[in-house]
Amino acid sequence: MLVSHMAYQLDSIFSALSDPTRRAVVARLGQGEAAVKDLAAPHDMALPSFLKHLDALERAGLVRSRKEGRVRVCTLHPEALGAVETWIDQQKRLWDGRLDRLAALAEALEHEEGTTP
Amino acid sequence: MLVSHMAYQLDSIFSALSDPTRRAVVARLGQGEAAVKDLAAPHDMALPSFLKHLDALERAGLVRSRKEGRVRVCTLHPEALGAVETWIDQQKRLWDGRLDRLAALAEALEHEEGTTP
DNA sequence: CAAATAGTTAGCCACACGGCTATCCTTTTC
DNA sequence: GAAAAGGATAGCCGTGTGGCTAACTATTTG
Numbered sequence: 219m220l221v222s223h224m225a226y227q228l229d230s231i232f233s234a235l236s237d238p239t240r241r242a243v244v245a246r247l248g249q250g251e252a253a254v255k256d257l258a259a260p261h262d263m264a265l266p267s268f269l270k271h272l273d274a275l276e277r278a279g280l281v282r283s284r285k286e287g288r289v290r291v292c293t294l295h296p297e298a299l300g301a302v303e304t305w306i307d308q309q310k311r312l313w314d315g316r317l318d319r320l321a322a323l324a325e326a327l328e329h330e331e332g333t334t335p
Numbered sequence: 336m337l338v339s340h341m342a343y344q345l346d347s348i349f350s351a352l353s354d355p356t357r358r359a360v361v362a363r364l365g366q367g368e369a370a371v372k373d374l375a376a377p378h379d380m381a382l383p384s385f386l387k388h389l390d391a392l393e394r395a396g397l398v399r400s401r402k403e404g405r406v407r408v409c410t411l412h413p414e415a416l417g418a419v420e421t422w423i424d425q426q427k428r429l430w431d432g433r434l435d436r437l438a439a440l441a442e443a444l445e446h447e448e449g450t451t452p
Numbered sequence: 453c454a455a456a457t458a459g460t461t462a463g464c465c466a467c468a469c470g471g472c473t474a475t476c477c478t479t480t481t482c
Numbered sequence: 483g484a485a486a487a488g489g490a491t492a493g494c495c496g497t498g499t500g501g502c503t504a505a506c507t508a509t510t511t512g
Contacts, residue, residue: 225355236349237500238342241422248429255458265459267501274499288458288509296430299423305358306416312365313413354470372488382489384471391469405479405488457510462503469498480487 227279227301234278235302239263240271244280247294254283254290344396344418351395352419356380357388361397364411371400371407 234240239261246257258268272292275281279298283290351357356378363374375385389409392398396415400407 225358228358229353229355232349232353236346236353238346239500241342241345244426245429248426249433253458263500264502266461266503269460270500285459288507290459294430296426299426302419303423306420309361309365309413309416312362313411356470370488380470381472383473383491386490387470402489405477407489453512455510455512458508460505460507462505464502464504466501467499469496471496472494473492474494475490475492477490478488480485482483482485 227298228305230274230278231280231298231301234274234280237271237274239268240275243271243275243292244294247281247292248296251291251293254292257292341418341422344415345422347391347395348397348415348418351391351397354388354391356385357392360388360392360409361411364398364409365413368408368410371409374409 235244242260243257246252246260254265254269254272257272258265261268272281272283276283280295281292282295283292285291352361359377360374363369363377371382371386371389374389375382378385389398389400393400397412398409399412400409402408
């Protein structure tokens, strides 16, 4: 899994999650799949506007949907959140690594104490 | 910590992280603080453009900066990422809770088997 | 089959975003 | 003290985003 491949994914995932309506949809779908109409109900906006939010979530791979008759049923794909977690973990490792090097440096200086006036 | 307070924060944090330039800056600052000029160097854009990215990171609380003479020194504030992790963990709990209920339902059905023809 | 339901598509609008240049303001440095 | 360095600010420009209405398609349902 090349980082450059992930980058585009991360763009759309972070972007999708940057909106409260879309985060609410993710939370709702965490309880189980739902039809577009039911997903849209709690949100005070016209359906076409809401559909754009769903599109964003689908483009990010967070949600998938299938059509059953005239109803579109949406399902959460929580694995997509894994990309975010992975990225955060990488940042933590960078951060911790930096702290480790600082500690090593501090220790080195201590051992050297008094030898280089 | 009220959810409604977090919501606005999450907006700006997710939004800040939705751009590769800004994620690169976060990664860079994970190694230690740096001056604006040095942060900007790897990114092929004019300084004012880059400053907007820094602004986004500061507004999200991911980066803070202080002025030393004519140089602005930027520092990572990794705690801000905690808001993201918290949100993801909440979603996982929702998801897992749903699976638990499904399992409970399945078990209940099994016990009931044959008693309700 | 007619009407209601559930989406879908097209197109409009205001405003945010990401890039730029040009200019200005401090602080160093020579 | 003049010039260079490091940012900051203002303003322009094309594109993207989030909202809307209106009109259309495809399924159910009465």
